[in-house]
Amino acid sequence: MNPFKRLVAPVSLLLLVCIVGIAGYIYLEGWSFLEALYMVIITISTVGFHEVRVLGPVGRIFTMVLIIVGVGTLAYTLGKVIEMIVEGEIIGYRRKRKMEKKISDMKDHYIICGYGRVGHQVADDLLAEKIPFVVIDPKPEIAHELEQENIPFLVGDATEDEYLEKAGIKKAKGLIASSDSDADNVFVILSARVSNPDVFIVARAGSKESENKLRKAGANRVISPYYIAGRRMAAMAVRPTATDYLDTVMHSEHLQLALREFPIKEKSRLCDKTILDAKIREKAGATVLAIRKVDGAFDLQPIGSSKIECGDTLITIGTSEQLELLEKMVK
Numbered sequence: 001m002n003p004f005k006r007l008v009a010p011v012s013l014l015l016l017v018c019i020v021g022i023a024g025y026i027y028l029e030g031w032s033f034l035e036a037l038y039m040v041i042i043t044i045s046t047v048g049f050h051e052v053r054v055l056g057p058v059g060r061i062f063t064m065v066l067i068i069v070g071v072g073t074l075a076y077t078l079g080k081v082i083e084m085i086v087e088g089e090i091i092g093y094r095r096k097r098k099m100e101k102k103i104s105d106m107k108d109h110y111i112i113c114g115y116g117r118v119g120h121q122v123a124d125d126l127l128a129e130k131i132p133f134v135v136i137d138p139k140p141e142i143a144h145e146l147e148q149e150n151i152p153f154l155v156g157d158a159t160e161d162e163y164l165e166k167a168g169i170k171k172a173k174g175l176i177a178s179s180d181s182d183a184d185n186v187f188v189i190l191s192a193r194v195s196n197p198d199v200f201i202v203a204r205a206g207s208k209e210s211e212n213k214l215r216k217a218g219a220n221r222v223i224s225p226y227y228i229a230g231r232r233m234a235a236m237a238v239r240p241t242a243t244d245y246l247d248t249v250m251h252s253e254h255l256q257l258a259l260r261e262f263p264i265k266e267k268s269r270l271c272d273k274t275i276l277d278a279k280i281r282e283k284a285g286a287t288v289l290a291i292r293k294v295d296g297a298f299d300l301q302p303i304g305s306s307k308i309e310c311g312d313t314l315i316t317i318g319t320s321e322q323l324e325l326l327e328k329m330v331k
Helices: 003-029 033-044 057-087 089-104 117-128 142-149 161-166 182-195 210-217 225-238 240-251 320-330
Strands: 110-113 133-137 153-155 174-177 200-204 221-223 257-263 287-292 313-319
Touching: 003 033, 003 057, 033 057, 110 117, 110 182, 117 133, 133 142, 142 153, 161 182, 174 182, 182 200, 182 210, 210 221, 221 225, 225 240, 257 320, 313 320
Parallel strands: 110 133, 110 174, 133 153, 174 200, 200 221
Antiparallel strands: 257 313, 287 313
């Protein structure tokens, strides 16, 4: 709510008192408009200046009534203004408007629906890769945390179309339904898919039974944190060295490598070239791990003679600098 709407009633009442006061002095004392206005201002503000003219008995009675009503109304209005300033509503409103403006200007961003443990991790990874995103969560306490991180957010229920619209679902590139409730995730997916048929949706499943429902609702990918955690724990127990290697490669503090995919469009300079001819390794330093072909099949062990065709997708690994160089080559 706009906090200034709280001032409509007191300001209107104060304005009414001034109009009545001006009309009273003009009618009762025969003063001009400027004289009456001056008298009303010095009366309700209690500045103590002398009257414009000597008041008659009726004028004095009218002035006493104006002092009681006018001073009380002015004090009430000023009290509301001070209350808004002390409570920080004006500053909060301006921040909210600034946040809404920032979100409305975003495009090709991601929307995280649900800022629990899974949503936190998703946000951390997107921040690390400098990918723009918006968080929607019904818990008011997230506001302070996200404001400190300068992360765009909306406090509200993501299952309501209103908040998805405010988050820019029609211009979004992807949506992560990470709520703890599978039912809420289904509603979010249905609403998002109707608003933007092309948005890429990844959903969190709390149970194995919910995965099919989430896919039927329109999710492109469904992930169960418990299933993934179980597989990872098994891998760490059976293949600890290999797991440590992957962790070192992907999350080392000194060498931050990342996986990234690059769609090859028709105008790309890499179209119809082999990996050897493209000189990806020599020019960018990144490594092509796999190529997803137009028909959906994967070339899991690309070699120098592997051909890059229009519509393919390169799955690569490298540092942020190497991937940035490769992005320029792909264009």
